[in-house]
Amino acid sequence: MIHFDNVTKTYANQGRPALENVNLDVEKGEFVFLVGPSGSGKSTFLRLVLKEERPTSGRIHVAGKDLARLTNWKVPHLRRRIGCVFQDFRLLPNKNVYQNIAFALEVIGKPRRFIRKVVPEVIDLVGLEGKRDRMPDELSGGEQQRVAMARAFVNRPMILLADEPTGNIDPATSIGIMKVLDRINRTGTTVVMATHDAAIVDSMRKRVIELEYGKVVRDQSRGVYGQAY
Amino acid sequence: MRAQFVFSEVWIGLRRNLTMTVALIVVVAISLSLLGTGLMFVKQVDNTRTYWQSRVQLSVYLCSPGTLGGTCQKNGPVTQQEIATIQQELNSNRDIVSAKFVTQAEAYQQFRSEFHDNQPIVKYTAANQIPSSFEIRLKNTEADALPVSQVVDGYPGVASVVDDSSILGGFYRLLDGARNAVVIIAIFLLVAAILLVANTIRLSAFNRRRETSIMRLVGASNFYVQLPFLVEGMIAGLIGWLVAAGLLVLVKSVLLSNLHNIFPTGVTLTTADLVEVIIVAMITALLICGATSFLTLRRYLRV
Numbered sequence: 001m002i003h004f005d006n007v008t009k010t011y012a013n014q015g016r017p018a019l020e021n022v023n024l025d026v027e028k029g030e031f032v033f034l035v036g037p038s039g040s041g042k043s044t045f046l047r048l049v050l051k052e053e054r055p056t057s058g059r060i061h062v063a064g065k066d067l068a069r070l071t072n073w074k075v076p077h078l079r080r081r082i083g084c085v086f087q088d089f090r091l092l093p094n095k096n097v098y099q100n101i102a103f104a105l106e107v108i109g110k111p112r113r114f115i116r117k118v119v120p121e122v123i124d125l126v127g128l129e130g131k132r133d134r135m136p137d138e139l140s141g142g143e144q145q146r147v148a149m150a151r152a153f154v155n156r157p158m159i160l161l162a163d164e165p166t167g168n169i170d171p172a173t174s175i176g177i178m179k180v181l182d183r184i185n186r187t188g189t190t191v192v193m194a195t196h197d198a199a200i201v202d203s204m205r206k207r208v209i210e211l212e213y214g215k216v217v218r219d220q221s222r223g224v225y226g227q228a229y
Numbered sequence: 230m231r232a233q234f235v236f237s238e239v240w241i242g243l244r245r246n247l248t249m250t251v252a253l254i255v256v257v258a259i260s261l262s263l264l265g266t267g268l269m270f271v272k273q274v275d276n277t278r279t280y281w282q283s284r285v286q287l288s289v290y291l292c293s294p295g296t297l298g299g300t301c302q303k304n305g306p307v308t309q310q311e312i313a314t315i316q317q318e319l320n321s322n323r324d325i326v327s328a329k330f331v332t333q334a335e336a337y338q339q340f341r342s343e344f345h346d347n348q349p350i351v352k353y354t355a356a357n358q359i360p361s362s363f364e365i366r367l368k369n370t371e372a373d374a375l376p377v378s379q380v381v382d383g384y385p386g387v388a389s390v391v392d393d394s395s396i397l398g399g400f401y402r403l404l405d406g407a408r409n410a411v412v413i414i415a416i417f418l419l420v421a422a423i424l425l426v427a428n429t430i431r432l433s434a435f436n437r438r439r440e441t442s443i444m445r446l447v448g449a450s451n452f453y454v455q456l457p458f459l460v461e462g463m464i465a466g467l468i469g470w471l472v473a474a475g476l477l478v479l480v481k482s483v484l485l486s487n488l489h490n491i492f493p494t495g496v497t498l499t500t501a502d503l504v505e506v507i508i509v510a511m512i513t514a515l516l517i518c519g520a521t522s523f524l525t526l527r528r529y530l531r532v
Contacts, residue, residue, distance in 0.1 A: 050446075072451075073450070073451065076445070076448040076449060076450045076451070077448065078448070079445070079446065079447065079448035080447070080448030081448075082448075084446050084447075090439070090442070090443060090446075092439060092440060092443065103440075103443070103447075104443070104447040106234050107234070107444045107447060107449035107453055107454075108447065108448055108449055108450075108453070109453065151447070155447070155448075
């Protein structure tokens with residue numbers, strides 16, 4: 001599903017590469033934790049998958065597509081197959097729960113009937129029944145992140161990228177977030193989650209890829225957060 | 230494509246930076262009306278030129294009793310033989326299309342009808358005081374007027390040669406000057422309008438960077454992300470154009486009509502001329518607003 005072949009990414013005006021000779025494969029339906037300290041290259045990895053950045057060298061395949069050969073006007077179609085969740089939720093403050101989720105479908109031109117059908121379904125999936133008319137500032141951090149996950153998942157993407165989704169959320173609420181991610185993963189969606197949260201990684205027992213200074217230093221299935229130390 | 234979505238986004242954008250939108254509309258309106266006024270001046274000048282060029286271009290006045298100019302004092306009134314000689318000379322000249330002889334009686338009739346408002350002048354002017362003349366049409370007014378007038382000037386019986394374009398020259402210069410001033414100001418204002426469009430769109434894009442970043446993230450096409458901004462710029466331009474169209478109608482009916490009273494040129498701008506100018510203004514507005522929005526968006530809303 002995601003295939004990195006000897007990928008190096010160096011940002012302009014920076015000496016050390018953000019990613020250096022990274023080789024890895026993520027299969028369809030996998031759940032992968034991406035761990036490592038700040039600046040280790042986790043966010044660069046996610047940006048490369050979305051083609052927000054181009055690699056300095058090496059090849060990247062996402063959902064069967066060679067990103068180097070993907071023309072600019074086809075990038076939006078790639079992104080429709082990838083859902084994204086962030087630490088800061090990125091909800092629209094002037095739209096309610098339903099409208100925030102529907103927005104993701106409206107802007108890719110889905111018919112209104114389709115939107116009316118699938119948005120309530122996904123609201124149920126993330127556990128926000130009865131809160132569809134709430135505004136984001138009326139919700140807790142955990143609930144806002146559920147809205148963001150619903151928005152990321154509503155178009156049934158093949159891949160869900162989560163960049164520290166529990167970074168702004170207390171541990172008790174985080175468990176609920178992880179349950180939703182797990183539920184999404186069980187529908188067949190590949191999930192890649194960058195995180196600092198050792199407790200979560202240890203409890204989930206999924207594949208762990210550890211980055212340090214832009215290099216893959218550990219890749220183990222059913223891993224834990226700090227095993228290398 | 231969902232039109233309702235695009236237009237609700239456009240409406241939000243126009244409302245959110247209302248002051249910039251109003252400034253943009255005002256500048257577009259003023260620059261377009263000045264540009265239109267300049268175009269109407271151009272048309273007025275052109276129409277007047279064509280009108281006069283199709284008429285008399287050079288008048289050769291002949292001696293009548295009491296005329297002082299040219300050879301008249303020495304020779305007295307023009308004789309039939311002198312008229313024939315001059316006619317022959319004019320007919321043989323290749324630069325002349327036609328030379329029509331106007332008798333004193335004809336000239337007097339014309340004089341009376343032109344000054345019918347001013348009876349004292351008519352009353353005290355005798356029929357034989359109005360000179361007979363040749364009215365000459367030239368192939369090429371600008372270039373031939375001087376050489377041709379030199380040919381007949383000084384002939385026995387010729388009082389004076391008058392180049393009609395020199396009489397209209399002052400009028401033309403006035404119109405040309407007014408047109409140039411108006412067009413130059415219009416160009417400056419159009420540059421200001423372009424900068425304002427760019428700035429308005431940039432502010433709008435900045436105001437909605439949350440929305441647009443999410444749109445890109447969920448895979449909205451560039452077209453879908455940019456269209457609301459593009460439409461926003463064009464709508465502001467069109468409102469400005471509507472205001473300008475109103476001002477242009479006003480300019481035509483008040484300003485140019487007054488000008489016509491001062492200089493009775495025999496030519497007025499038609500409604501078709503006005504419509505043409507207004508259409509040119511609309512195309513200018515759409516081009517400027519559309520192209521500037523598009524270029525600004527390429528810079529500020531990249532994939």
